[in-house]
Amino acid sequence: MEYELTVLIHPDLEADLEKPLGRLRDLVKSAGGSVTKEDNWGKKRLAYRIKKQDFAVYVSFDVQLPADAPLKISNALNISDDVVRYLLVKTDDKERAKLAAAKKDQPEDGEEE
16 A cells, blocks of 8 residues: 655654654664655655654655555654654555646746646
8 A cells, every 4th residue: 555654753863864864764664665756845844843853854755565555654653853853645546646647738948828
């Protein structure tokens, strides 16, 4: 099953981001899954303070996971000091197809209809 995992990593780890990202990839693999796409959005200001932090490094993953893996991953991320907050959601293929079609129908920047 396909899932999207968005993780807010502690801002102090921005200098050496590969360690927490490696631990996240290993966590997904140990749960029987695989990372299909990874997107680092960089350090951003949070809308509100979380665990005494005003900033976090946002990283988004597209992952393939077996049915029992989301619980294992959630349990591990809940006790991780590296992760300020996370969101793990199942992707909706129909909704993704709609978004792709809508994006395809929109004119490019600078292009007139």
